[in-house]
Amino acid sequence: MSGMRIKDAGLIDQSKPIKFTFDGKAYSGFKGDTVASALLATGIRVFARSFKYHRPRSVWGAWSDDPNAIVDIALDGISYPNCQATTTALAEGMEVRSINAWPSAERDVKGVLDLAHRFLPAGFYYKMFMWPDWHLFEPMIRKMAGLGTLEKEVSDQFQSAILHEHCDTLIVGGGPAGLTAARVAAEAGKSVTLVDDHAELGGSLFSMAHARGLNASDWVAEQTAAIQSAGGHILTDTTAIGVYDHRMISLVTDRGLGTAPIMRKMRADHVIIATGAIDRPVTFVNNDRPGIMSVDAGTEYLARYGVRVGEKIAFLTNRPDVSTNLEQLAAAGASINIVEAATPHIQAIGTKSITGLVVGGKSISCDTVLASAGQTPLIHLWRHAGGKLAWDEDRQTFIPSAGPDWMRVIGAAAGTFDFDVAVQEATAVALKAPAPPRSIYKVTPLRPDLANKGRQWIDFQHDVTLKDVALAHRENMVSVEHLKRYTTLGMAGDQGKTSNIAGLSAMAELKGQSIPEVGTTTFRPPFVPVPLEAFRGTKRDRQMAPLKRLALEPEHRALDAAMGEYGGWLRPAWYGGDDEKTAVVHECKIAREAAAIMDGSALGAIEVIGPDARDFVNFVYYNTMSNLKPGRIRYGFMLSESGLVFDDGVMACVDDRRFIISCSSSHADAVMAHLEHWRQDSFDPKRVHIHDTTVNWSTVTIAGPKASDIVTELGVLENLHDFPHMSLRFGDFEGAEARVARVSFTGDTSFEISVRNDFAATLWRKTLEIGKKHGAGPVGAEALTVLRAEKGYILVGKDTDGETMPHDLGFGAPRLKKSAAFVGDRSLHSEKANSEARKQLVGLIVKDGEPMLPIGAHIVRNKNGKRFSVGYVTSSHDSPTLGRPIALALVEGGEHAMGEPVDLWHLGQARSAKIATSCAYDPEGARIDA
Known part of the structure; x- marks a missing residue:
């Protein structure tokens, strides 16, 4: 027997059953269950398969410290890949599927890969698949890589939110220490926010309360009421995933599958970390077998979910404080066998579930092993904030040392494993007073047994064994960071929670050093896997970049304009309902022969x-x-x-x-x-x-040889004398201020008239009415792009790239002559900035009768029999004005290559052209001042 439900035990509601399926079979749990607790209660042990060897995997922990029980879930027609079974709340109708297994976790056909383990050590793919060609194997390897299945169609229905908040004191962790600190701080008049990643506050209290003569639920309710009555704010189901610049702590509230997460960007004056500690595995042969889990997990499943994880339980631990765990499990009907964890040559027996242990040559029958090589404080947030760590030899773990003065760590996260001392510490820290001295707590060091020849697991999810660590050591991976990357140790969803110290311990034993001498890897956010919806928030699609609308949009639609998005604005692309090509040719002709009347309000x-x-x-x-x-x-x-x-x-x-x-x-x-x-x-x-x-302004632009006549007749200025190109004047339009700028983006005489939005429609209509007499008419954005390209006027981001400097565009004088400091000045004199191989803006001319060049076509040169790209086409159009194709391009050394022929290559097609100046129309600029 491997698991059973204890009637009326735990925090779940056993009067409310929930039906679900696992790998196609029907099961049931209760309201308050996680997927993991519900499956364990039915006796299921194998939840998934490991990444590389497809070994059977069950739960190790009872919460986010579990690296094993990863499942795919379908709920209400929506797929959720790679869910932690230990943290995912059970819901009616869930379809749970094991990952990395087919057809099921119990009977995975790829489990045969475990037989070839000796040929698949750490780093094997770096060596094995280099010959004869990596690309032959890459498709197969990529197909096998990864965990879980991402469906092709992903739901987009959730409207998640990103909130910005502030408080005086943020407490992370709602266990005994966190609750105490929150109550003390709130009653001292502080603005307090307490967050905990469980649905219920209390943390480890539920598994230890009876030993202290406490009713856990009553004690938690008392603290909660006091915090709230003092004005404190409590967030459950909320995880602090990381600490970022300027004291910003990201909090993610996960309200369960089928609902949108909430991201809170919290800034607090004072942060108290009370995140607790987790058990770390004992390293012995076959220590990854289903049925081997942490000591605290065994008690958590009983206290929270009413699940007794086994009938015959062996305790394999060096912890001196597990008596309460033993008592609770024994009271639930389990037989207990305490095993000396420091005994050499320990080995687990069983395949898909543990059936016993061999300890010092002696066999012990059991269906469950609760193991712990000591407790590891959860100090990820402390490290995110730049806090340092110190090795505590008595506790055999790293604890916080020097760090930011605005953050403190208390309780088990600080290595304080005594309840009474933790409460005293929480009270002192909440009042910013010195913490009391910690009580004595010693564990026997447990190092990996290098003499034991069987496979011993360090990282359960990524299948990293002690032999892999030894191989990395032999291959001179002297840094712990090299070890991590070579073996992938701690790089999965676990992020080193369970595997970190086990790996450091193994490396220390191999190198004959202490764990502090080996060092630690880097802790990076997020602390737990986070749904991408939380980062996206409501800022997505049109919510991310709302489409900006012109005040004159109704006027454009009345003229049958084809509307399109340009730079985030909905603007008229062309008018009249014709096809684009016909309309653009017509509008370019209007602009060059009479005047283009355009809406320039988007500038x-x-x-x-x-x-x-x-x-x-x-x-x-x-x-x-x-x-x-x-x-x-x-x-x-x-x-x-x-x-x-x-x-x-x-x-x-x-x-x-x-x-x-x-x-x-x-x-x-x-x-x-x-x-x-x-x-x-x-x-x-x-x-x-x-x-x-x-x-605040709408702008009507009039550009063309008839522009001066139209503006004169509009009467916005008394006269246009002494109004040269590149000048600004203020006039009047029907009693409202009119701002008139004489600037041009077409190369012709041009005026931009800006008025208040409530006068825009009147100005537009009157301009069209007057313009019609002169042969002018409305012109859209597509024709404008052709007109500007004829003049060689650039569009930043289209005719420039991430390397373009102003002298590449022909504007080199300020770089050499401007003496005053300006943004970017020093970078313009670097070796890279002065390279002769810089790409420069040029024009391209094709032979008569040839079609326009494709945008993106590469300009190529041959060298030593090979073709190299030296630039590309940025803009290309059929010019109605010139009656031939025109193009702009960025070309290496283009400024000194005028008149030279070039070869182009695009999608397998060869073309040719000649380099010319970027201005193809009216290079003298006579039309601007006409």
Whole structure:
């Protein structure tokens, strides 16, 4: 007999049965069960198979410390891969499937791989599959890799949330120490948040309370009521998964399968870690057999779920404090046999379930082994925060030492395994007082038995054995980090909770060193596996990047505009309902022969205001902006600190204390963040203010040879005399302020008229009415991209890449002449920045009669019989104006290759072209000032 339910025992509700299936067979549990406790209660031992050898795996722990019981679950038609059976709450109708096994965990056909274990040691794939060609084996290996099954269709129904919160004191862990600290802090007037990853508070109290004469439920209820009455906030089913910069602790509330998790980004002035401790395995031959579990797990299943894990139980431990565990299990009807864990040559007997132990040559009959080589404090969060560790020889474990002054560790997580002392410690720490001295607690060191020839498991999930660690040692993996990566020890979902000290102990024994001399691996968040929905939150799809709408959208739709997304804005692509090609040709003709009337409202409009505004814009721009006079506009680049082109656009000077930055429509939010970063980092925030006014204005752009006539007739300015290109004027439109900028993105005379949104529709209609008399009409974004490409005007992110600097685009003067500091200045003088092999913007011309070049086609050169890519096409169009294809490209050394022929390669097709200047239309710029 391997497990049974004790009537009316535990915290579950045995009056509410729950039906579920496991590997196709029907079972039942009760409300409050986990998948693991329900299966154990039915006598099932084999839950899954191990990663490499497909060995049978059952539970080791009772909560998140378990590395073995991983299952796939289907619930209400939704698949959930790789769920921890020990932490997943049972739900009606669950279809539970064992992982890494076919057709079932009990009868896995790939279990034969275990017979070939001697040919599959650690790192075998690094060596075995190199000859004759790794790629021959890679598909098969990839197919076999991984655990669990990810369905092709994933549900997208859950609306998870990401919350930002703050408190004075955050307590992580709702056991005796955590509850005590929370109550004391709350009653001292602190804003307290207590989190625990179980549905019920109490932690280890349920498995120890009777030994202390306590009623666990009553004691927990008393503490909970006191915390809440003092204003404390309690979060159950919530795990602190990691500590990040600026004291930010991520908390994930998992409300069960079928509901969305909640991510809380908590910032607390004071953090108390009361996460407890877990048993670590004893290393002996076949110590991975189903039925071998931790000492505390055996008692937890009984105390929480009313499950007696075995009938004949052997205790194999060096812990001096297991008497309460023994008493509870004996009272539940189990026979107990205490085994000396330090005895050499221990071996488990049995295959799919343990049937006995061989200890010192003597056989012991048992159906369950509760093992512990000592307790390991759960100090992951302490390490995330930069806290140090110290080896405690008496406890045979690492405990917290020096660390951040805003975080303290108490209770078993600090190595305080005595209940009374832990409560005293919690009280002192909550009041920021010195903690009392710890009580004496000594365990006998248990090192792996190197003389025992059988396989001894270090990492249960990844099938790392003592022999694998020995192999890594022989192959000179001297660092514990090398050991981890070579053997994959502690790299699975367990993340070293159970395997870490076992691995360190093995390496120490092999090297003849102490465990502290061997060192520790790095603890990284998250502490437990986290559903991806928690990180995504509600910011996804249109919630992540809401589609921005133009005030003139109804006007565009009335003109039968084809609407499309451009840079996050819904904008007119073309008008009239024609097919795109016909419409674009027609609109380009209108723009060049009369005037294009366009909605330019999507362009970013960010105002920089303040006494230091002029110095600020000069600093954030590559070009010199300090000498820009009021009423004038200048084109320029913003760079990243790496000297790369971040954004381009024009900036207008209103007066010495006010500037208007016009940036790319798709980059407005990023530019705003960029400016705010440098405002706070390098300037007095009180003397520079930044406002994104993009949505406050609507802009109608009129560009073309008839633009001046149309603007004159509109009457927004008294006259257009003394209004040169790159100037700003303020006028009037029907009693409201009109901001008129003379700038061009088409290469023709162009005016951008900006008014309040409530005047936009009137301005648009009147402009169309006047423009119609001059042959002008509406032009969409697709035609605009052709018009700008004819002039060689770039789109950042399309005609630039992650290596483009301004001098690659023909703007080299500021790099050499600007004396004032600016963002990215030093990076422009690096060896890489001065390389002759830099990709530079050029134009490409194809032979007469040949079609346009495909975007993304590579420019290639031959060297030593091999073809190398030296650039690629960034933009390509059939130019209606020129009557031939045009293209822009980034090409190595393109600036000095004008007129040279080049070869192109795209999807197996060869093409040819000639390098030319990027401006294909009106290179003299005569039309801008026409």
